[in-house]
Every structure is written in C-alpha cells, then in structure tokens.
Amino acid sequence: MDRALFRELYAAHAKPIFAFLLARTNDRELAADLLQDVFLKTWNRIEAVAAVPADERLYWLFAVAANRLKDQYRRSANRKRAEERLEAGPGAAPGDLSGVLAGRERMRELETQIGRLPEELRGLLLMKVLGGLSSVQIGAATGLPAGTVRYKISQARKLLAEGLRLTETAPAGAEREVKEHA
Template sequence: MSAQTDLEDLLARIVLRDRAAFRALFSATSAKLFGICLRVLNDRAEAEDALQEVFIKIWNRADRYKVTGHSPMTWLITIARNHAIDRLRARKGGGDTAEPDLVVADPAPGPEAQAIAAGEARRIADCLGELDQSRAAAVRGAYLEGETYADLAARFDVPLNTMRTWLRRSLLTLKDCLSR
C-alpha cells in the first residue's frame, strides 16, 4: 500500500508542475511502462519514442488521474498500453482505439474499490490459468499485442463471428472468476 501512496503523492505534485516529482515518478515506473511499450510494439526504437510520448501525456494529464478512480499503476499502464496500441495500429494503418481518458468515473467508492482491486490482483494469474490456454492467449493478444478480431480469427483459424463469441465468453468467465 505504501508504494501506491507514494505514487499518489508524486502524481498530486506533478499536477502542480513539480519537476522533481515527475523525475521521481519516471524513475519508479519507467521500467514497467517501457516493458509494456516493448511488448506491444516489439521494436526497441519505437518503444523508446512511445515511452517518451507516454510520459509527456502523464505530465500533461496528471490532473485527470483522480477522476478515474484508478490506482496509480492502473492509470499509468492504461495510458502506456493505449498509446503503444495507437502507434501499432497507425503503423499497420487504420483502426481506432478507445481513448480511456474520455471516460470519467463517478466519484470512486475508495476503500471498496481498493478492496476489489486487491482481490483481483491476487486472483488474476489463477483466473487466467483457469481459461483454456488458447483463450487466455487471445485475451493477452488483444490487450498486449493489439490484435483485432480479424488477426485473432486468422491466428486461431476460426470464422470472425466465432472468434468474437469465443473471446467475449472468455472475458465474462474471467470476470466471474475475478469476482468470486
């Protein structure tokens, strides 16, 4: 919990244009976010550019962090993943990604949300493990490799509509498992 509080504190200071806080946040989180950019983009130079752009977004949008009700790491990872996916899809040409910062939460039910998040964090590996291996791979492919339904249908050699039914069912199974 204290690591999370530290990041909260840094983000609060970044809203006030505190450069020292920004550099501290970079040093605490850049390796994780770079790992995510690398995983999505699979290209070191491009991941470096993406990481730089991600931190520019963080600097410019820190004031919006609070309204999402997310933990700091969830917010940071969401920005990094979505930015990297945008780049990936621009490279491939076309496609539009949900812009998460357009979504604003209702004032977060703090402790309850934190308890749910902590429970999910403990269970996520087990719950992914309960999914059929190829279905878990499809979930990871969509989130971390930016695969579209067309990509997934080709990879698993099934019709597109079947792929959609299949992935949606897997996601709901995952959600049920996480909330058990």
C-alpha cells in the first residue's frame, strides 16, 4: 500500500510541484533538489499522507514544497549576510576596495582554519553550517546522540575561534592566582 500510494502521488503530482518550485527559484537544479526533498518527506510520512483525503493530498504536497522553499530562502539569506559581513569587514564602507581585500583575506584564513580542524569536528560543523542540518538530523546521519553533536560542534567553533584569534585568553597563571587567593 505505501509504495503504491507513493508511486501514485509521484506520478500524479511531481510535475506540478516541480513547476511550482522552478517558478519560484528560477533554477532547475535547485528545483529538482527541493522536489526530491518534498518527496523524501512524503515517503517518510507516508502513513500521515494516507490519512489525508485523496482530494487534499496535492495541497499537502504544495504545503511541504512551500515550507522547503521558505527553508531554502532562509538558509541562502543567512549565508549571503554572513558572506557580506566577512567580506566587508568591520567599519568598511560599501565599495571600499581595502575592505573587500581584507574580507577576502579573512575568508582564506577561515577556510585554512576549518581545514585544520580534526576531521570529525570539521565534518559535523560543515553539516551544520553549510548543510543547514539540525543536531538531530546530523545525529541520525552519523549515529551520534544529538547532545553529543551539539557539544562537538561547540568544540569545533571554539577551536575555530581560537585559530582565528577571536577569543581572549587569560594570561598564563591567572587561574592559578585566583585559586591561591581563594
């Protein structure tokens, strides 16, 4: 029943859903990726879809497609803002060539520091940041508990911040002095 229903849904609705996604993204590859996501969610929730009246299933699929589009827009907008902030640099005026060059240098340094992270931490961080996955999704993909994923991503970010010299470190012995005076 599940496979038959899925095939029926795909055969009947893949083209209109693809057209909907293509019209909003103007990118065939992205629309195809989003269509795949829509039908992956459909497959994973096939029991719920089976409970939806047959004449309302198309609307259910369109709702899933619209949500995937919103997620995509949100992710791409966040990524674009982050790239602009990195490229512009602090206090750089728009069109300032020195700010752009400094931003590019920071991007190269960021890529270098990401490459220096331990492989496991680098992979988890990239799945989170570039892949846009939640810790639960990453955990499902890697077999790690979501809490462990969050901890390891935190560790990766800490190492990255230290490598980029973004954190202030206490002078050597400062902790010892506090303990001695306590």
